[in-house]
Amino acid sequence: MRWLLVFFLLLAGAVVAGLLLKPAEKAPPIVRVEMAIGREQLILERRRDTGAWVIASANDAPGDAERIDQLVKSVLALKEGAAAAARPADEPMQIRLTSAAGRVVRHIALWPQVARTLPDGRPFLTDFAPPELSPSAWSTLAPPPLNLADLQSAEAIGPGGPTPLPPAKRAALRADLEGLGARGWVLARTLDWTAATYVQARRADGAVIEIQHLTLADGRRFVRLTSDRDPALRSVRFFAFRLPDSPAGTKVARGAVPAFVHRPEAEAGPVRAAGT
Known part of the structure; x- marks a missing residue:
């Protein structure tokens, strides 16, 4: 009987040791x-x-x-x-x-x-x-390369039709878009683009870049991009990328016209949405 008792004591010890040494269940x-x-x-x-x-x-x-x-x-x-x-x-x-x-x-x-x-x-x-x-x-989503150095022309599209941007305005457009960042992008559908300005720019390779620009009342600025020939730009058409905000303390009206847009008063009003 003594050996039987010793056997069960050893068995119990082995079980306890096994439980203690058993690795935690992996998720x-x-x-x-x-x-x-x-x-x-x-x-x-x-x-x-x-x-x-x-x-x-x-x-x-x-x-x-x-x-x-x-x-x-x-x-x-x-x-x-x-x-x-x-x-x-x-x-x-x-x-x-x-x-x-x-x-x-x-x-x-x-x-x-x-x-x-x-x-x-x-x-x-x-x-x-x-x-x-x-x-x-x-996310790792970031604005794709725009290749704006070879920008050939740009037109602001308004109710009165397209209006060519002069060289100085095209330079302002390039400078603005070079400020695009990966931080703070949102889904384009979450913003109201009714009051956005709309520009079509053409590169030397023939690609047309469609640009919607929206400034919110709190100073936040967003750009939506797409293109007929540039797959990288077309792939991000559902997103709105963040531009540097308007200066702090500046009261900005919804749909304020960015510096690069030539938009005569006679043409003020809603603009058509960029193609998807």
Whole structure:
């Protein structure tokens, strides 16, 4: 009987050791990340064909894989702290991670320095801050090369027809477009382009660049681009890129005419939208 007791003690010890040495279960690969506060939402997805991340809620703009992977890693690594935290009263950001099998791997509510697992779970303290929901912050999308050095002509299109831009205005157009940046772009459909100005520019290679320019009342300026012959420009026609804002403190009327546009008073009014 003694040997039997020794056997069971050894067996129990082996089981306990196995449990202690067993590696933690690895989370399945995440293929979808959803972030939302109220009606504002951002959806990131990994493409099945290429494995690349895209901004699914922003016309499949290319995703910043390094930043998205770091976000996923940070959310999966969240653990309840020893110190309990009171649930804040304001609305949290919700983040949901989904695997390829469609299983929700993690769903959390996140406030500054406080998190809570969903659908239930107590709030706990964390130094993980709610990330921003701007699509451009999670994307590598950037304005394509415009090749404006060989700009041959440009016309402002208004109700009265096309009006050629003189050389000085063409130079101003080039300077303005060279200020385009990757930060702060938005989906073109989220803006009202009714009051935008419209210019057609022709390059030496024969490509026509269609340019819509919109200045908002808060001073933000956006440009929408497309082209009949330039595939790179046509590929970004669903996006509006950010220009440097109007000077701080300057009151800007919606649809203000940019410096490069020659637009006589007689032609003031709505302009037709750029082709898609």
